Amino acid sequence: QKEVEQNSGPLSVPEGAIASLNCTYSDRGSQSFFWYRQYSGKSPELIMFIYSNGDKEDGRFTAQLNKASQYVSLLIRDSQPSDSATYLCAVNDYGQNFVFGPGTRLSVLP
């Protein structure tokens, strides 16, 4: 059974701080990793994806991947109240197996 784990939170950070969201996965064959943001009552929207070990930056977001440790994280710099949402980690092995984690609820306090 392939598993993706996340801390359910809520993770509370003050406005302007860095929010760090973590995700671990069980399948060493996983090849691609995604972060989605889901606002309450809405469907998930893709924030970014990463394939290679290391960091990938896109605006205020940085994804970090460590395949040896089976760990992927998302950093949100200069957090804003509008970043308050549930963040879903998803893992894929280039096949049909696309597994979502349970999500971490982030609350950015003004």
Next chain:
Amino acid sequence: GAVVSQHPSWVICKSGTSVKIECRSLDFQATTMFWYRQFPKQSLMLMATSNEGSKATYEQGVEKDKFLINHASLTLSTLTVTSAHPEDSSFYICSARLGQINYGYTFGSGTRLTVV
């Protein structure tokens, strides 16, 4: 960007009736469509995978006779909840893979189903 249009966005129906949810890929061909269900404060649960022109593959525990999936074209997939009951009330979301290389999945806007 690639868009999946999902309708209706919400529906209220009486117990025992059937409800159809449509998902259309607007600017790309969705060979494969995925259907998820999400209960309040829970994560997405994959219900079934539908491939154009063939029968859907259902996840364990999902009743194929209750949740009818049709994927007759490369741009349209439908989910019909038959004989709906209050426990079927949930948020249903479709999603399609983007392109041949897996750049991720794009999601429809979701359908909030309430069965009374």
